[in-house]
Amino acid sequence: MKLYLPNHPDVGRLEAVTAEMRQHGSPTIRVVKIGEEILACEGTHRAYAASILKIPVRLIVLDSTARLNNTGLQTYLAGLDGMILSGTADNLPTVDVDAFVELEGATQ
Numbered sequence: 126m127k128l129y130l131p132n133h134p135d136v137g138r139l140e141a142v143t144a145e146m147r148q149h150g151s152p153t154i155r156v157v158k159i160g161e162e163i164l165a166c167e168g169t170h171r172a173y174a175a176s177i178l179k180i181p182v183r184l185i186v187l188d189s190t191a192r193l194n195n196t197g198l199q200t201y202l203a204g205l206d207g208m209i210l211s212g213t214a215d216n217l218p219t220v221d222v223d224a225f226v227e228l229e230g231a232t233q
Contacts, residue, residue, distance in 0.1 A: 127219040128154075128184075129162060130169045134218075143174040151175065153183040172220045 146152060152175055154168035163184065165172060175182045 127162070128156070128172055128182075129164045130172055130218045130220060131165060131167065132169050132218065134170050134173045139170050139173055142170040143177055146171070146174045146178060146180065151181045151183060153185060155187055156184045157187050169218065176220045 152168060152171035154171055155166045156163050157166060158164075166187065172182060
C-alpha cells in the first residue's frame with residue numbers, strides 16, 4: 126500500500142524526526158482515502174522516519190465532514206485527487222506502508 130505524501134522530506138529534518146521517533150515510538154498521521162489511495166494531510170517526515178525504523182504508523186482517517194470544514198485541505202485534496210485520476214500521481218512522493226500501518230477511523 127502506498128501512502129501519498131504532501132511533499133518531499135528535508136534531509137536534516139528527517140534525521141531529527143527519526144531520532145525523536147527512536148525514543149518516542151510510532152507517529153500518528155491524519156489521512157484521507159480517495160478510492161483505494163491513502164493521502165497524508167501531514168506528516169511527511171514522520172512517514173519516512175517510520176518507514177526507515179520499520180515501526181507502525183497510526184493513520185487517522187478523516188471523514189467527509191472534517192474534509193469539508195477545512196478549505197486548505199479541500200484545495201490540497203482536489204489537486205491530489207486530480208493527479209490520481211489523471212494518472213500523474215507517480216510524481217508525488219510516496220512511502221510503502223504495506224507491513225506496518227494501523228488504520229483507525231475518526232470524525233475530526
